Amino acid sequence: MNAPLKAFDEASDLPSLMTELAAGARRAARMLALASTEQKNAALAAMAKAIRASAKEIIAANAEDVTEARANGASAAFIDRLSLNDARVESMAAGIDVVRGIDDPVGVVSETWTRPNGMRIERVRVPLGVVAVIFESRPNVLADAGALCLKSGNAVILRGGSDSFRSCRAIHTCLVQGLREAGLPEASITLVPTRDRAAVGLLLTGLSGGVDVIVPRGGKSLVARVEAEARVPVFAHLEGVNHVYVDRAASLDMAKTIVLNAKMRRPGVCGAAETLLVDKAAAATQLKPLVTMLIDAGCEVRGDADVQRADARVKPATEEDWGTEYEDAIIAAKVVNGVDDAIAHIEKYGSHHTDAIVTEDEKVAEKFLNQVDSAIVLHNASTQFADGGEFGFGAEIGIATGKFHARGPVGVEQLTSFKYRVHGTGQTRP
Amino acid sequence: MNAPLKAFDEASDLPSLMTELAAGARRAARMLALASTEQKNAALAAMAKAIRASAKEIIAANAEDVTEARANGASAAFIDRLSLNDARVESMAAGIDVVRGIDDPVGVVSETWTRPNGMRIERVRVPLGVVAVIFESRPNVLADAGALCLKSGNAVILRGGSDSFRSCRAIHTCLVQGLREAGLPEASITLVPTRDRAAVGLLLTGLSGGVDVIVPRGGKSLVARVEAEARVPVFAHLEGVNHVYVDRAASLDMAKTIVLNAKMRRPGVCGAAETLLVDKAAAATQLKPLVTMLIDAGCEVRGDADVQRADARVKPATEEDWGTEYEDAIIAAKVVNGVDDAIAHIEKYGSHHTDAIVTEDEKVAEKFLNQVDSAIVLHNASTQFADGGEFGFGAEIGIATGKFHARGPVGVEQLTSFKYRVHGTGQTRP
Numbered sequence: 001m002n003a004p005l006k007a008f009d010e011a012s013d014l015p016s017l018m019t020e021l022a023a024g025a026r027r028a029a030r031m032l033a034l035a036s037t038e039q040k041n042a043a044l045a046a047m048a049k050a051i052r053a054s055a056k057e058i059i060a061a062n063a064e065d066v067t068e069a070r071a072n073g074a075s076a077a078f079i080d081r082l083s084l085n086d087a088r089v090e091s092m093a094a095g096i097d098v099v100r101g102i103d104d105p106v107g108v109v110s111e112t113w114t115r116p117n118g119m120r121i122e123r124v125r126v127p128l129g130v131v132a133v134i135f136e137s138r139p140n141v142l143a144d145a146g147a148l149c150l151k152s153g154n155a156v157i158l159r160g161g162s163d164s165f166r167s168c169r170a171i172h173t174c175l176v177q178g179l180r181e182a183g184l185p186e187a188s189i190t191l192v193p194t195r196d197r198a199a200v201g202l203l204l205t206g207l208s209g210g211v212d213v214i215v216p217r218g219g220k221s222l223v224a225r226v227e228a229e230a231r232v233p234v235f236a237h238l239e240g241v242n243h244v245y246v247d248r249a250a251s252l253d254m255a256k257t258i259v260l261n262a263k264m265r266r267p268g269v270c271g272a273a274e275t276l277l278v279d280k281a282a283a284a285t286q287l288k289p290l291v292t293m294l295i296d297a298g299c300e301v302r303g304d305a306d307v308q309r310a311d312a313r314v315k316p317a318t319e320e321d322w323g324t325e326y327e328d329a330i331i332a333a334k335v336v337n338g339v340d341d342a343i344a345h346i347e348k349y350g351s352h353h354t355d356a357i358v359t360e361d362e363k364v365a366e367k368f369l370n371q372v373d374s375a376i377v378l379h380n381a382s383t384q385f386a387d388g389g390e391f392g393f394g395a396e397i398g399i400a401t402g403k404f405h406a407r408g409p410v411g412v413e414q415l416t417s418f419k420y421r422v423h424g425t426g427q428t429r430p
Numbered sequence: 431m432n433a434p435l436k437a438f439d440e441a442s443d444l445p446s447l448m449t450e451l452a453a454g455a456r457r458a459a460r461m462l463a464l465a466s467t468e469q470k471n472a473a474l475a476a477m478a479k480a481i482r483a484s485a486k487e488i489i490a491a492n493a494e495d496v497t498e499a500r501a502n503g504a505s506a507a508f509i510d511r512l513s514l515n516d517a518r519v520e521s522m523a524a525g526i527d528v529v530r531g532i533d534d535p536v537g538v539v540s541e542t543w544t545r546p547n548g549m550r551i552e553r554v555r556v557p558l559g560v561v562a563v564i565f566e567s568r569p570n571v572l573a574d575a576g577a578l579c580l581k582s583g584n585a586v587i588l589r590g591g592s593d594s595f596r597s598c599r600a601i602h603t604c605l606v607q608g609l610r611e612a613g614l615p616e617a618s619i620t621l622v623p624t625r626d627r628a629a630v631g632l633l634l635t636g637l638s639g640g641v642d643v644i645v646p647r648g649g650k651s652l653v654a655r656v657e658a659e660a661r662v663p664v665f666a667h668l669e670g671v672n673h674v675y676v677d678r679a680a681s682l683d684m685a686k687t688i689v690l691n692a693k694m695r696r697p698g699v700c701g702a703a704e705t706l707l708v709d710k711a712a713a714a715t716q717l718k719p720l721v722t723m724l725i726d727a728g729c730e731v732r733g734d735a736d737v738q739r740a741d742a743r744v745k746p747a748t749e750e751d752w753g754t755e756y757e758d759a760i761i762a763a764k765v766v767n768g769v770d771d772a773i774a775h776i777e778k779y780g781s782h783h784t785d786a787i788v789t790e791d792e793k794v795a796e797k798f799l800n801q802v803d804s805a806i807v808l809h810n811a812s813t814q815f816a817d818g819g820e821f822g823f824g825a826e827i828g829i830a831t832g833k834f835h836a837r838g839p840v841g842v843e844q845l846t847s848f849k850y851r852v853h854g855t856g857q858t859r860p
Contacts, residue, residue, distance in 0.1 A: 030777075034801065102821035115822055118809055126803070128833050212833060233663065233834045254856040261858035347460075369851045371464065373556070381549055381854025390859065391850070392545060402665045403558050403642060403847035405835040420821070421799045424811025426684040428691035429820065 014194070018202040019187045021157060022210025024187035029155035031185050032127045033127045037104040039182050040150055044100040051143065054174050055089045055289050061170035062139065069137075069163045082137045082164055092143040092171070095395065099147040105413045106153040120423040125416040127153030129212035133201045134159045134226060134398070136218035145215070146175045146189040146306040152415035154190050157211065159203060161218075162195035169193075189381050206232035215397055215410070223383040225378035235410050239325040239402035240270035240353035242383045245342040245368065246290065247359035248281035254380060255286060255358045256293055261382040262356065264297050268327045270399055271354050271386030272378030275322065276340045278307075291333060299329045301393035306335040322349040343371045350374065353401050354386040373410040375401055443532070443662040444624065448632040451587060452519040452640025455560045459585035459616050463557045467534040469612050470580055474530040477608030478523040482574065484604050485519045491600035492569065499567075499593045509747075512567045512594055522573040525825065529577040532824035535843045550853040555846040557583030559642040562633045563827070564589045564656060566648035567600035569597035575645070576619040578799055578827050579805030582845035585618050587641065589633060591648075592625035617656035636662035645827055645840075665840050667831035669755040670700035672813045675772040675798065676720065677789035678711035684810060685716060685788045691812040692786065694727050698757045700829055701784050705752065707772045708737075713765050721763060729759045736765040752779040752826045767796050773801045780804065783831050784816040805831055805838040 032040075051058070062084040069082055111123040133152045135141040142158055149156035160168040172191040179188050192199045203211060204226060213233045216226040223236045244262050246255045262273035276294075278287050288310045291301050295313050302317040303310070314333070322345070323334040336342045339357070346355055356378040357368040365379040376386050386409070388396025395412030400406040406414035462470075464686070483490070492514040499512055542554040561584045565571040572588050579586035590598040602621040609618050622629045633641060634656060645665045646656040653666045674692050676685045682775040692703035706724075708717050718740040724731050725743050732747040733740070744763070751762040766772045769787070776785055786808040795809040806816050816839070818826025823841030830836040836844035 030803075033803070115820070119815065121821060126833075221596065251856075257856060257858055265859055371461070373460075374849065375851065376850045378852040379854060381852050381857040382859050384859040385549065385852065385857070387859075390545070391551060392543065403556075405461055407847055409848050417837055419804065420806045420838050422806060422808040422811055422815065424809060425689060426681075427811040427815070428687055429812050429814040430819075 010297075014196055014198055014269040015202060017194070018192070018199060018341065019207055019210065021187075021190050022130065022207040025155040025157050025190050026210060028167065028185035028187040029127065029141050032150070032153045032155055033106070035153065035184060039184060040104065040116070043098050043150060043178045043182035044096050044147055045178075045292045046095040046181040047143075047147065047175050048100070050174035050177040051093040051096070051171065055086060055168065057169040058089055058167065058174070059084055059086070063166040065164055065166045067254055072163075074163070078137055082139070082167070084139060084167060084227055085261045088140065092140045095140070096147045097202060097222060099151050099412075101397050102151060102412055104151065105416045110418065111151045117427050119427050122421040122423070123418050124421055125413070126419050128415055128417050130157065130210060131213050131215060131415065132157045132159070132211045132217045133198055133217060134203060134222065134307050135216070136161040136222060137164050138217075139164045139171055141217050142168050142171050142191070143175065145217070145397055148395055148412055148415065150188060151185075152412040154415055155190070157192065157203065159192040161201055162197065165195050190290045201229070202363070204229045204231065206230070216399060233405065235398055235400045235402075235406055235414075237345055237351070237353060237399050240272070240386070240399070240401075241275065241323055241325050241349065241351040242271065242273050242353055242386070243342075243346050243350060243355045244273045244383060245277040245336070245339070245346070245355070245357045246279060246282070246286055247339060247342075247357060247361065247364055248279040249284065249361035249364060250279075250358040251360060252286055252288065252289060256290060258356065258380070258382050259290055260293060260297060261268065262384055263294065263299055263331050265330065265384050267299075269384065271328065271384045273383045274325055274331065275349070276331055277336045277345060278333070279339075279342070280306075280335050280337050287335065294331060299331055301331055301334040303334050304335060307333040325351070339368055343368060346372050346374070347361050351401060353399065354378070354383045356381060356383050367409070375399070441481075444626055444628055444840060445632060447624070448622070448629060449637055449640065451617075451620050451622065452560065452637040454820055455585040455587050455620050456640060457613040457616035459557065459559050462580070462583045462585055462618050463536070465583065465614060469536065469614060470583070470584060471530050473580060473608045473612035473614050474526050474577055475608070476611040477573075477577065477605050478526040478530070480604035480607040481523040481526070481601065482629040484571055484600065488519055488597065488600040488604070489514055489516070492597040492768055493594045495594055502593075504593070506592075508567055512569070512597070514569060514597060518570065522570045525570070525574055526577045527609075528841075529581050530824050532581060532842055534581065535846045540848065547857050549856060549857050552851040552853070553848050554851055555843070558572050558845060559846050560585045560587065560640060561643050561645060561845065562587045562589070562641045563645045563647060564630055564633060564652065565646075566591040566652060567594050568647075569594045569601055571647050572598050572601050572621070573605065574825065575647070575818050575827055576602075578647070578825055578842055578845065580614075580618060582842040583846055585620070587620045587622065587624040587633065589629055592627065600817065618720060626787060631659070634659045634661065636660070642650065647828060663835065665830045665832075665836055665844075667781070667783060667829050669753050669781045670702065670816070670829070671705065671753055671779065672701065672703050672783055672816070673705045673707055673772075673776050673780060673785045674703045675714055675766070675769070675776070675785070675787045676709060676712070677709040677769060677787060677791065677794055677796060678709040679791035680709075680712065680716065680788040681790060682716055686720060688810070688812050689790050690723060690727060692814055693724065693729055693761050695812070695814050696760065697729075697759045699814065701814045702757065703786070703813050704755055704762060705779070706761055707766045707775060708763070709769075709772070710767050711764050717765065724761060729761055731763050733763040734765060737763040755781070773798060776804070777801050781831060783829065784813045786811060786813050793849055807827070
């Protein structure tokens with residue numbers, strides 16, 4: 001069904017191949033920047049249709065990847081991330097449908113003003129250009145990222161984990177079919193056609209201006225490598241060491257609901273809470289119920305001396321726990337002396353991702369929201385809302401914790417830049 | 431009057447010194463992010479007052495720098511950039527007054543929306559953090575950059591050319607006095623207190639997260655070095671290879687006015703036109719008047735064969751001319767076959783800075799504005815408007831030609847990032 005892998009693996013001159021791919025992506029980006037919303041949506045519809053129609057082929061290609069990964073001794077968690085079935089293929093197609101429904105950000109005039117000399121200036125959204133997405137074993141990232149980049153008018157070069165190569169190739173075939181049906185350049189969505197790991201290093205160099213931004217999608221070691229080596233801008237977050245601070249003026253019921261959801265709804269997502277901070281002034285009434293609730297729900301609690309006294313099952317926390325992203329049913333817990341102390345703790349140990357306060361005191365909430373220097377700060381809501389879909393962005397390519405360009409969920413709007421269009425009537429500068 | 435330079439030049443451990451400066455700037459940045467507009471404006475007012483009151487001391491310190499630079503054989507142009515007099519000192523103070531008058535971007539809610547579950551999300555502007563500005567001989571950059579960073583709530587670490595060290599120290603003393611009078615941390619505006627050139631290299635490393643963005647202000651070699659070596663984001667433009675395209679449907683009078691202004695108003699600014707493109711369909715009537723006008727105004731014209739035929743004084747252009755930023759009274763000129771050919775030329779040779787079209791045809795203008803991928807595109811207006819002040823930003827720290835975060839003039843708003851503030855009533859994620 002698929003071409004043998006061998007041909008791809010024998011790229012005799014990888015740097016030339018990559019430079020050529022980038023040049024093709026650049027040409028496609030120029031055309032995509034001018035493509036109409038209708039044309040992009042037609043491509044997205046055709047892509048979803050092709051994925052649904054090719055579910056069998058995709059799952060068969062994926063089965064070959066899974067067999068190989070198993071033979072190589074991959075872990076059960078890895079195999080789960082890699083594996084596709086009918087439901088997951090349908091979910092990929094449905095994800096593309098969602099992106100089709102998002103408003104096109106390109107060409108939107110975000111501001112317009114007129115100067116005293118009569119010149120009218122417009123600030124208008126334009127695509128970034130060429131996006132490189134480096135991901136690991138989940139093949140669905142290919143469809144997500146391909147769709148989001150297309151909608152935002154960007155060409156994308158995708159490089160998946162070599163273990164998912166056959167799956168990616170099968171999905172990519174469907175995306176290209178969609179592009180072709182809509183009359184858009186096939187190089188709009190390019191899959192690096194080799195498993196050679198050196199391709200990643202070449203992408204990170206930016207290929208001499210061929211790549212405008214790199215988006216790593218994967219575990220900490222991938223993201224850390226990309227951030228350390230990339231010579232072009234990166235949308236990435238290393239960690240979500242997120243806090244829930246339960247203030248003296250919190251409703252205990254609300255605190256319990258939010259803390260439980262923030263930690264336990266899905267302990268492995270980047271918006272999951274990793275540290276619980278409880279106000280000393282309310283510890284007598286709130287600490288025990290919160291800690292006991294978490295432990296009863298199957299969460300390991302690692303606490304300071306005060307927290308250990310609240311429940312005999314609490315394990316002692318070490319200094320390291322305060323900065324750890326467990327991504328698991330474990331939470332660090334600490335008693336702090338009011339909102340100022342909570343803010344100081346978060347600024348010292350947090351990762352500027354997502355932090356929440358539970359309180360009925362609006363003034364205290366305002367202080368927390370203003371002073372905690374994180375991409376997302378919430379008052380009386382769960383940290384698990386840190387998600388582009390939950391923000392109403394339709395979909396996201398990731399969450400950025402840097403302060404440059406994008407911060408928080410990176411949706412189609414964050415995948416654009418802008419230009420100034422100036423309309424004059426012969427103005428010259430005095 | 432000033433402390434001897436020696437003490438500063440003997441920094442025995444420069445890396446420790448720089449790390450310490452960055453840590454101080456970070457602490458100041460945390461406080462500045464929360465400072466009120468009134469407090470920042472009070473500091474700016476006191477800074478301008480101190481500069482005016484210390485004009486004599488500043489000019490005396492500058493005279494020592496100028497004497498040393500002369501002794502070292504500096505060029506006349508260099509001495510001019512370095513030199514301060516009463517008018518230039520007053521212009522520095524006036525520049526700070528302008529920044530004081532700009533709206534405070536920090537805390538501005540740029541968007542707000544409510545989710546179906548009742549959560550209200552606000553996108554609010556926050557400072558970037560710590561900005562490093564690396565500049566060359568013009569000491570006024572210190573006052574400009576210090577004021578803009580303060581207004582936008584950022585701490586700034588300034589590193590001037592070693593030739594302007596005494597001047598910078600005298601100006602910096604005034605800025606710190608203003609900060610002190612307003613009760614803001616002195617480390618909000620830090621001058622690297624050594625002439626050791628290794629300090630620049632250390633700033634470019636980002637000092638282990640101590641610096642959030644680097645702004646080079648100076649010639650091509652400085653900007654190129656910063657872009658090549660910086661391990662943190664950079665706001666920079668390498669060149670302004672700007673074009674004016676005179677379309678077949680242009681008014682000749684308007685074309686003449688705009689072309690003359692775009693090239694000759696100040697040939698050395700980054701918004702100056704470097705290439706004139708004339709539509710073949712109107713060359714018979716427009717080429718000669720435009721070329722003759724330029725040459726008569728003292729501009730050297732380097733043209734292709736068609737342009738050379740228009741005026742005997744035209745010199746032949748080489749391939750290199752199409753990509754050259756002359757920053758001088760020289761222009762490259764070429765006949766192109768309509769707007770599509772003009773766009774293709776600009777995309778091939780331009781630097782994505784500022785490009786203009788002169789035409790009475792709205793459709794052609796729209797095509798040009800949409801398809802030329804430059805930070806600023808103008809219709810019937812001079813390229814010399816590429817300036818933050820002219821855009822109404824009050825002042826600018828530079829012009830960015832990248833597509834990330836800032837593009838075009840970088841004013842106080844471009845010196846900010848944003849965060850999401852989420853207001854809930856106990857929402858959890860299903």
